[in-house]
Amino acid sequence: MKKYIAIALLLVLVGITAQAKEKKGMSVKPKLMWLDAEANFARFSSKDSITFYLVKLKQIGFTDVVLDIRPITGEVLYDSKVAPKMRDWDGHQRADFEYVGYFIEESHKLGLRIHLSLNVFVAGHNFFSRGLCYMGHSDWASMVYTPDQGIVPITSVKKKYSAMVNPINPDYQKHFFALLEEVVKRYPKADGVILDRFRYDGIMGDFSDLSKAEFERYLGKAVAKFPDDIYTWKKDSTGKAYYDRGPLFKKWIEWRARNIYNLMAKARATVKKANPKISFGTYTGAWYPSYFEVGVNWASKKYDPSKEYDWATESYKNYGYAELLDLYTTGNYYFDVTKEEYLKAKKMVLNETDSKAQSGLWYCVEGSCERVRTILKGKKVYGGILADMFYSNPSQLARSVEMNIKASDGLMVFDIVHIIHKNMWKELEEGIKNAGE
Numbered sequence: 001m002k003k004y005i006a007i008a009l010l011l012v013l014v015g016i017t018a019q020a021k022e023k024k025g026m027s028v029k030p031k032l033m034w035l036d037a038e039a040n041f042a043r044f045s046s047k048d049s050i051t052f053y054l055v056k057l058k059q060i061g062f063t064d065v066v067l068d069i070r071p072i073t074g075e076v077l078y079d080s081k082v083a084p085k086m087r088d089w090d091g092h093q094r095a096d097f098e099y100v101g102y103f104i105e106e107s108h109k110l111g112l113r114i115h116l117s118l119n120v121f122v123a124g125h126n127f128f129s130r131g132l133c134y135m136g137h138s139d140w141a142s143m144v145y146t147p148d149q150g151i152v153p154i155t156s157v158k159k160k161y162s163a164m165v166n167p168i169n170p171d172y173q174k175h176f177f178a179l180l181e182e183v184v185k186r187y188p189k190a191d192g193v194i195l196d197r198f199r200y201d202g203i204m205g206d207f208s209d210l211s212k213a214e215f216e217r218y219l220g221k222a223v224a225k226f227p228d229d230i231y232t233w234k235k236d237s238t239g240k241a242y243y244d245r246g247p248l249f250k251k252w253i254e255w256r257a258r259n260i261y262n263l264m265a266k267a268r269a270t271v272k273k274a275n276p277k278i279s280f281g282t283y284t285g286a287w288y289p290s291y292f293e294v295g296v297n298w299a300s301k302k303y304d305p306s307k308e309y310d311w312a313t314e315s316y317k318n319y320g321y322a323e324l325l326d327l328y329t330t331g332n333y334y335f336d337v338t339k340e341e342y343l344k345a346k347k348m349v350l351n352e353t354d355s356k357a358q359s360g361l362w363y364c365v366e367g368s369c370e371r372v373r374t375i376l377k378g379k380k381v382y383g384g385i386l387a388d389m390f391y392s393n394p395s396q397l398a399r400s401v402e403m404n405i406k407a408s409d410g411l412m413v414f415d416i417v418h419i420i421h422k423n424m425w426k427e428l429e430e431g432i433k434n435a436g437e
Contacts, residue, residue, distance in 0.1 A: 064115060083132075121172075
């Protein structure tokens with residue numbers, strides 16, 4: 001009873017604040033908090049804990065939560081007819097209750113929107129040798145072209161924690177799209193779906209026989225030297241590996257972007273057919289200058305990257321998928337906040353999917369927001385934060401929150417576990433308030 005009284009009082013206070021903003025003609029920018037499935041498995045295994053943190057998020061100004069319901073193992077957090085349910089993680093066994101349904105119900109009581117997140121082209125956790133690729137579906141694992149082992153299954157490359165799959169594998173596609181349809185129909189009250197890891201593994205994947213055959217079909221001719229006509233691995237004077245582009249490299253990049261575009265269009269159609277009112281969104285890294293390596297073109301079709309980048313063909317622009325999205329969240333995972341800060345530090349930045357470190361004004365929050373807006377050509381973007389980057393300097397988290405809100409159309413924080421772990425609630429709230437929210 002006390003819990004519901006507290007929630008009621010909170011809703012009254014939030015309502016008063018919202019009305020005050022309306023009178024001043026101010027609009028509240030969306031602020032999303034991501035809730036990772038694995039990292040929060042034990043924490044969100046009780047209803048009281050779920051409600052506690054949802055209330056806390058509402059109190060400091062968040063408007064949306066993103067609930068991860070398909071982690072990288074390929075298991076899911078509800079009773080599915082398509083995929084196995086994750087019942088334990090890291091030694092913790094979860095009691096059997098309607099986890100996703102309860103999150104939706106409690107979020108809506110508080111006036112929070114809730115998006116269900118699914119990791120898409122991944123089906124295993126290599127650090128734990130766990131997931132669908134380890135449960136009878138080894139053929140789904142991407143074949144990666146490595147500098148030291150040649151072409152091998154990604155499950156054998158243990159430094160890569162995500163066992164990514166080949167996006168064009170027809171058996172995997174059948175599995176995933178059935179799952180996506182099931183989620184949207186099972187939870188019609190969810191406000192949105194956000195797809196994560198909707199991409200290839202990186203520059204190394206996928207070099208399977210299937211990919212070779214389909215690429216040749218796209219070209220209309222055989223590839224004489226595969227994979228050398230795409231690229232070859234070499235070593236510099238220090239012994240560090242790098243790839244040297246072959247004659248078909250740009251066409252290969254175009255073909256992969258086309259594959260992802262077509263699959264994104266199919267995902268949107270699947271979601272909207274099941275529930276026309278639900279929001280369709282994705283999370284993607286903001287580092288567009290190097291994100292071509294994962295087969296992703298999240299730009300507007302009105303933007304032509306071939307005018308700026310040497311990896312883009314003239315046809316590459318045809319596979320920009322920004323117009324397919326209702327909601328776009330991007331990872332501004334940079335420690336430097338302003339362009340001035342970056343110019344002083346001039347740090348090289350290596351993001352998760354990059355094959356090499358990058359530099360330039362893009363690699364700070366302010367610069368990234370400016371460039372992302374240019375590439376999206378008017379489509380909205382929510383700037384994302386990787387909170388564990390600020391463990392050693394929490395005050396910088398507050399500044400990053402403020403800049404992401406001011407320079408983009410909203411905020412996305414990944415992940416609540418990092419805020420809890422280092423008790424950075426004060427900095428989070430400070431950043432929101434300093435942004436005028």
